[in-house]
Amino acid sequence: MSALKRLGIDPGKLQGNAAISTTQDQTRDTFAFKWARRDSYDSPAAAAAARAWLFERYCGGDPTRLAGWLAGEPQILLDAGCGASWSALLLFGDHLKQHDYLGVDISDAVAVARQRFAEKGYPGDFLQWDLQDLPLPEASVDLIFSEGVLHHTDSTETALRRLARHLKPGGRFLFYVYQRKGPIREFSDDYLREKLRPLSNAEAWEALKPLSRLGQALGELNVEIEVPEDIPLLGINRGRLSLQRFFYWNICKTFYRPDFTLEEMNHINFDWFRPQNCHRHTPEEVRGFCERAGLAIEHIDVQEAGITVVARRRA
DSSP states (O other): OOHHHHTTOOGGGOOOOOOOOHHHHHHHHHHHHHHHOGGGTOSHHHHHHHHHHHHHHHHTTOHHHHHHHTOSSOOEEEEETOTTSHHHHHHHGGGGGTSEEEEEESSTHHHHHHHHHHHHTOOOEEEEOOGGGOOOOTTOEEEEEEETOGGGSSOHHHHHHHHHTTEEEEEEEEEEEEBOOOHHHHHHHHHHHHHHTTSOHHHHHHHTHHHHHHHHHHHHHOOEEEEOSOBGGGTBOOEEEEHHHHHHHHTOOOOOOTTSOHHHHHHHHHHHHSOSOOOOBOHHHHHHHHHHTTEEEEEEEEOSSEEEEEEEEOO
16 A cells, blocks of 8 residues: 555645745755756765765664664655655665655655656655645654755754654654854855855856866865864864865865766755755754654764754654
8 A cells, every 4th residue: 555545645636735935946946956967866876875874874874773663564654855765765775665655845856756766666655745734644654754854944943843743653753954064164155055046057056066176176185184173263173184074064065075976076066055945953953843843862963964863753
Protein backbone atom coordinates (compact mmCIF):
# COMPACT_ATOMS: atom_id res chain seq x y z
CA MET A 1 0.00 0.00 0.00
CA SER A 2 1.26 3.53 -0.77
CA ALA A 3 1.78 6.28 1.80
CA LEU A 4 -1.09 8.38 0.45
CA LYS A 5 -3.51 5.43 0.55
CA ARG A 6 -2.51 4.60 4.10
CA LEU A 7 -3.13 8.24 5.01
CA GLY A 8 -6.53 8.20 3.27
CA ILE A 9 -5.57 10.94 0.80
CA ASP A 10 -6.73 11.16 -2.81
CA PRO A 11 -4.36 13.57 -4.60
CA GLY A 12 -6.98 14.26 -7.24
CA LYS A 13 -9.29 15.77 -4.64
CA LEU A 14 -6.77 18.10 -3.04
CA GLN A 15 -7.21 21.84 -3.38
CA GLY A 16 -4.22 24.06 -4.14
CA ASN A 17 -2.06 25.76 -1.52
CA ALA A 18 -2.68 29.31 -0.41
CA ALA A 19 -0.42 32.08 -1.75
CA ILE A 20 3.17 32.08 -0.49
CA SER A 21 5.54 34.94 0.28
CA THR A 22 7.76 36.55 -2.35
CA THR A 23 10.92 35.12 -0.79
CA GLN A 24 9.40 31.64 -0.59
CA ASP A 25 8.33 31.91 -4.23
CA GLN A 26 11.90 32.84 -5.24
CA THR A 27 13.33 30.02 -3.12
CA ARG A 28 10.91 27.53 -4.69
CA ASP A 29 12.01 28.51 -8.21
CA THR A 30 15.68 28.33 -7.18
CA PHE A 31 15.39 24.70 -6.15
CA ALA A 32 13.31 23.71 -9.16
CA PHE A 33 16.16 25.05 -11.32
CA LYS A 34 18.91 23.46 -9.23
CA TRP A 35 17.47 19.94 -9.03
CA ALA A 36 16.73 19.91 -12.76
CA ARG A 37 20.48 20.13 -13.41
CA ARG A 38 21.20 16.47 -12.68
CA ASP A 39 24.64 16.66 -14.25
CA SER A 40 25.73 18.95 -11.42
CA TYR A 41 25.03 16.56 -8.52
CA ASP A 42 24.28 13.01 -9.70
CA SER A 43 27.82 11.66 -10.18
CA PRO A 44 29.20 8.72 -8.17
CA ALA A 45 31.70 11.04 -6.45
CA ALA A 46 29.02 13.51 -5.32
CA ALA A 47 26.73 10.70 -4.18
CA ALA A 48 29.47 8.93 -2.20
CA ALA A 49 30.47 12.14 -0.41
CA ALA A 50 26.88 13.05 0.43
CA ARG A 51 26.01 9.53 1.63
CA ALA A 52 29.00 9.40 3.96
CA TRP A 53 28.16 12.81 5.42
CA LEU A 54 24.50 11.87 5.94
CA PHE A 55 25.39 8.72 7.89
CA GLU A 56 28.08 10.60 9.83
CA ARG A 57 25.66 13.26 11.00
CA TYR A 58 22.47 11.28 11.58
CA CYS A 59 23.87 7.91 12.66
CA GLY A 60 27.36 8.58 13.94
CA GLY A 61 28.65 6.70 10.90
CA ASP A 62 26.76 3.53 11.89
CA PRO A 63 24.16 2.37 9.30
CA THR A 64 22.77 -0.19 11.76
CA ARG A 65 21.35 2.70 13.77
CA LEU A 66 19.11 3.64 10.84
CA ALA A 67 18.21 -0.04 10.35
CA GLY A 68 17.10 -0.16 13.97
CA TRP A 69 14.84 2.86 13.53
CA LEU A 70 13.20 1.21 10.53
CA ALA A 71 12.87 -2.30 11.97
CA GLY A 72 9.45 -3.93 12.26
CA GLU A 73 6.24 -3.10 10.45
CA PRO A 74 6.20 -0.84 7.36
CA GLN A 75 6.45 2.81 8.35
CA ILE A 76 5.26 5.95 6.63
CA LEU A 77 8.31 8.08 5.83
CA LEU A 78 7.65 11.75 5.08
CA ASP A 79 10.43 13.53 3.19
CA ALA A 80 9.52 17.16 3.88
CA GLY A 81 11.11 19.28 1.18
CA CYS A 82 12.32 16.31 -0.83
CA GLY A 83 13.66 18.24 -3.83
CA ALA A 84 14.92 15.51 -6.19
CA SER A 85 14.81 13.01 -3.27
CA TRP A 86 18.59 12.89 -3.56
CA SER A 87 19.31 12.75 0.17
CA ALA A 88 16.48 10.31 0.91
CA LEU A 89 17.69 7.87 -1.74
CA LEU A 90 21.23 8.08 -0.39
CA LEU A 91 20.27 7.65 3.27
CA PHE A 92 17.39 5.16 3.11
CA GLY A 93 18.44 3.17 0.03
CA ASP A 94 16.88 -0.29 -0.07
CA HIS A 95 14.92 0.41 3.13
CA LEU A 96 12.53 2.21 0.79
CA LYS A 97 11.36 -1.17 -0.49
CA GLN A 98 9.95 -2.07 2.93
CA HIS A 99 8.35 1.25 3.83
CA ASP A 100 5.91 3.79 2.40
CA TYR A 101 7.67 6.93 1.25
CA LEU A 102 5.98 10.27 0.64
CA GLY A 103 8.10 13.01 -0.89
CA VAL A 104 6.70 16.53 -0.63
CA ASP A 105 8.21 19.64 -2.15
CA ILE A 106 6.90 23.09 -2.98
CA SER A 107 8.80 23.11 -6.28
CA ASP A 108 8.63 21.29 -9.60
CA ALA A 109 11.57 19.19 -8.38
CA VAL A 110 9.03 16.53 -7.34
CA ALA A 111 8.93 15.50 -11.01
CA VAL A 112 12.68 14.85 -10.89
CA ALA A 113 12.25 12.91 -7.64
CA ARG A 114 9.52 10.74 -9.14
CA GLN A 115 11.73 9.99 -12.14
CA ARG A 116 14.74 9.08 -9.99
CA PHE A 117 12.64 6.70 -7.84
CA ALA A 118 11.34 5.03 -11.00
CA GLU A 119 14.88 4.65 -12.36
CA LYS A 120 15.94 2.85 -9.17
CA GLY A 121 12.80 0.73 -8.95
CA TYR A 122 11.69 2.09 -5.59
CA PRO A 123 8.02 2.68 -4.70
CA GLY A 124 7.05 6.18 -3.58
CA ASP A 125 4.35 8.83 -3.59
CA PHE A 126 5.02 12.46 -4.42
CA LEU A 127 3.11 15.64 -3.73
CA GLN A 128 3.87 19.20 -4.80
CA TRP A 129 2.79 21.16 -1.75
CA ASP A 130 3.90 23.69 0.84
CA LEU A 131 5.31 21.62 3.71
CA GLN A 132 3.96 24.11 6.27
CA ASP A 133 0.35 23.34 5.31
CA LEU A 134 0.32 19.65 4.44
CA PRO A 135 -3.04 17.95 3.88
CA LEU A 136 -2.09 15.11 6.22
CA PRO A 137 -3.80 14.00 9.44
CA GLU A 138 -2.11 14.87 12.69
CA ALA A 139 -0.05 12.13 14.35
CA SER A 140 -0.11 10.04 11.15
CA VAL A 141 3.51 9.47 10.02
CA ASP A 142 6.26 7.44 11.66
CA LEU A 143 9.33 9.36 10.54
CA ILE A 144 9.94 12.82 9.08
CA PHE A 145 13.12 13.56 7.17
CA SER A 146 13.93 17.17 6.28
CA GLU A 147 17.51 17.51 5.12
CA GLY A 148 18.56 21.14 4.67
CA VAL A 149 15.04 22.41 4.11
CA LEU A 150 13.52 24.10 7.18
CA HIS A 151 15.91 27.07 6.98
CA HIS A 152 14.62 27.74 3.44
CA THR A 153 11.09 28.51 4.67
CA ASP A 154 9.90 31.89 5.96
CA SER A 155 10.43 30.66 9.54
CA THR A 156 12.50 27.64 10.54
CA GLU A 157 10.72 27.28 13.87
CA THR A 158 7.23 27.60 12.41
CA ALA A 159 8.00 24.99 9.76
CA LEU A 160 9.39 22.61 12.38
CA ARG A 161 6.37 23.04 14.63
CA ARG A 162 3.83 22.57 11.84
CA LEU A 163 5.54 19.46 10.55
CA ALA A 164 5.93 17.93 14.03
CA ARG A 165 2.16 17.82 14.50
CA HIS A 166 1.99 15.15 11.74
CA LEU A 167 4.38 12.86 13.64
CA LYS A 168 3.05 10.00 15.73
CA PRO A 169 3.97 10.05 19.43
CA GLY A 170 7.40 8.46 19.67
CA GLY A 171 8.01 9.02 15.96
CA ARG A 172 11.36 10.42 14.84
CA PHE A 173 12.10 13.76 13.20
CA LEU A 174 15.43 13.89 11.35
CA PHE A 175 16.48 17.34 10.17
CA TYR A 176 19.47 19.51 9.33
CA VAL A 177 19.69 23.32 9.44
CA TYR A 178 22.50 25.77 8.80
CA GLN A 179 24.62 27.03 11.68
CA ARG A 180 25.41 30.71 12.08
CA LYS A 181 28.96 31.61 10.99
CA GLY A 182 31.42 34.33 11.98
CA PRO A 183 30.67 38.01 11.20
CA ILE A 184 32.78 38.33 8.01
CA ARG A 185 31.34 35.15 6.52
CA GLU A 186 27.78 36.14 7.47
CA PHE A 187 28.28 39.55 5.84
CA SER A 188 29.73 38.18 2.59
CA ASP A 189 27.03 35.50 2.36
CA ASP A 190 24.21 38.02 2.61
CA TYR A 191 26.03 40.53 0.39
CA LEU A 192 26.36 38.01 -2.44
CA ARG A 193 22.81 36.76 -1.95
CA GLU A 194 21.56 40.31 -2.40
CA LYS A 195 23.76 40.84 -5.48
CA LEU A 196 22.22 37.75 -7.09
CA ARG A 197 18.65 38.77 -6.27
CA PRO A 198 17.82 40.60 -9.55
CA LEU A 199 19.34 37.91 -11.77
CA SER A 200 17.61 34.94 -13.33
CA ASN A 201 18.57 31.51 -12.02
CA ALA A 202 20.65 30.83 -15.13
CA GLU A 203 22.41 34.19 -14.78
CA ALA A 204 23.07 33.56 -11.08
CA TRP A 205 24.52 30.14 -11.88
CA GLU A 206 26.99 31.68 -14.31
CA ALA A 207 27.74 34.64 -12.02
CA LEU A 208 28.91 32.19 -9.33
CA LYS A 209 31.35 30.38 -11.62
CA PRO A 210 34.29 32.74 -10.85
CA LEU A 211 33.71 32.16 -7.13
CA SER A 212 33.74 28.41 -7.70
CA ARG A 213 36.95 28.72 -9.71
CA LEU A 214 38.50 30.68 -6.83
CA GLY A 215 37.63 27.87 -4.42
CA GLN A 216 39.17 25.41 -6.86
CA ALA A 217 42.34 27.51 -7.16
CA LEU A 218 42.68 27.84 -3.38
CA GLY A 219 42.18 24.13 -2.92
CA GLU A 220 44.68 23.17 -5.57
CA LEU A 221 47.34 25.27 -3.84
CA ASN A 222 47.30 22.60 -1.12
CA VAL A 223 48.65 25.11 1.41
CA GLU A 224 47.99 24.95 5.15
CA ILE A 225 48.07 27.77 7.64
CA GLU A 226 48.20 27.87 11.43
CA VAL A 227 45.87 30.19 13.31
CA PRO A 228 47.84 30.63 16.56
CA GLU A 229 44.93 31.50 18.83
CA ASP A 230 41.19 32.04 18.84
CA ILE A 231 39.98 35.39 17.51
CA PRO A 232 36.61 35.82 19.28
CA LEU A 233 35.99 39.23 17.67
CA LEU A 234 35.82 37.55 14.25
CA GLY A 235 34.53 34.13 15.31
CA ILE A 236 37.76 32.49 14.08
CA ASN A 237 39.07 29.43 15.91
CA ARG A 238 42.72 28.55 16.37
CA GLY A 239 44.16 25.52 14.65
CA ARG A 240 45.77 24.24 11.48
CA LEU A 241 43.74 23.96 8.29
CA SER A 242 44.06 24.43 4.57
CA LEU A 243 44.03 27.95 3.17
CA GLN A 244 40.92 27.07 1.17
CA ARG A 245 39.06 25.93 4.29
CA PHE A 246 40.16 29.00 6.24
CA PHE A 247 38.80 31.23 3.49
CA TYR A 248 35.67 29.06 3.17
CA TRP A 249 34.71 29.10 6.84
CA ASN A 250 35.73 32.65 7.74
CA ILE A 251 35.59 34.87 4.64
CA CYS A 252 33.29 33.55 1.92
CA LYS A 253 31.86 30.16 0.98
CA THR A 254 33.94 28.78 -1.91
CA PHE A 255 33.26 25.05 -1.96
CA TYR A 256 36.04 22.70 -3.09
CA ARG A 257 36.56 18.97 -3.35
CA PRO A 258 39.31 17.54 -5.57
CA ASP A 259 37.02 14.75 -6.82
CA PHE A 260 34.22 17.16 -7.85
CA THR A 261 33.84 18.85 -11.22
CA LEU A 262 33.50 22.62 -11.44
CA GLU A 263 29.77 22.19 -12.14
CA GLU A 264 29.37 20.11 -8.98
CA MET A 265 31.20 22.70 -6.90
CA ASN A 266 29.11 25.45 -8.48
CA HIS A 267 25.98 23.47 -7.56
CA ILE A 268 26.98 23.62 -3.89
CA ASN A 269 27.70 27.35 -4.05
CA PHE A 270 24.46 28.06 -5.93
CA ASP A 271 22.53 26.08 -3.32
CA TRP A 272 23.96 28.39 -0.66
CA PHE A 273 23.90 31.84 -2.25
CA ARG A 274 20.83 31.81 -4.48
CA PRO A 275 17.83 31.17 -2.15
CA GLN A 276 16.50 34.35 -0.54
CA ASN A 277 15.16 32.31 2.37
CA CYS A 278 18.34 31.02 4.01
CA HIS A 279 18.26 31.26 7.81
CA ARG A 280 21.18 30.33 10.05
CA HIS A 281 20.88 29.29 13.69
CA THR A 282 22.78 28.49 16.86
CA PRO A 283 22.52 25.12 18.63
CA GLU A 284 20.74 26.86 21.49
CA GLU A 285 18.08 28.20 19.13
CA VAL A 286 17.55 24.76 17.61
CA ARG A 287 17.16 23.16 21.02
CA GLY A 288 14.53 25.78 21.85
CA PHE A 289 12.70 25.12 18.57
CA CYS A 290 12.51 21.41 19.41
CA GLU A 291 11.34 22.01 22.97
CA ARG A 292 8.50 24.26 21.83
CA ALA A 293 7.53 21.80 19.09
CA GLY A 294 7.14 18.97 21.59
CA LEU A 295 10.24 17.15 20.38
CA ALA A 296 12.80 15.48 22.65
CA ILE A 297 16.28 15.52 21.12
CA GLU A 298 17.76 12.03 20.91
CA HIS A 299 20.93 12.97 19.02
CA ILE A 300 22.46 16.27 17.92
CA ASP A 301 25.51 16.73 15.71
CA VAL A 302 26.95 20.25 15.61
CA GLN A 303 29.45 21.09 12.88
CA GLU A 304 30.64 24.37 11.42
CA ALA A 305 28.35 23.87 8.45
CA GLY A 306 25.19 23.10 10.35
CA ILE A 307 23.19 21.34 13.03
CA THR A 308 21.77 17.84 12.56
CA VAL A 309 19.05 16.59 14.90
CA VAL A 310 17.29 13.30 15.55
CA ALA A 311 14.35 13.99 17.83
CA ARG A 312 11.28 12.08 18.98
CA ARG A 313 7.79 13.44 19.45
CA ARG A 314 6.71 13.34 23.05
CA ALA A 315 3.61 11.35 23.92
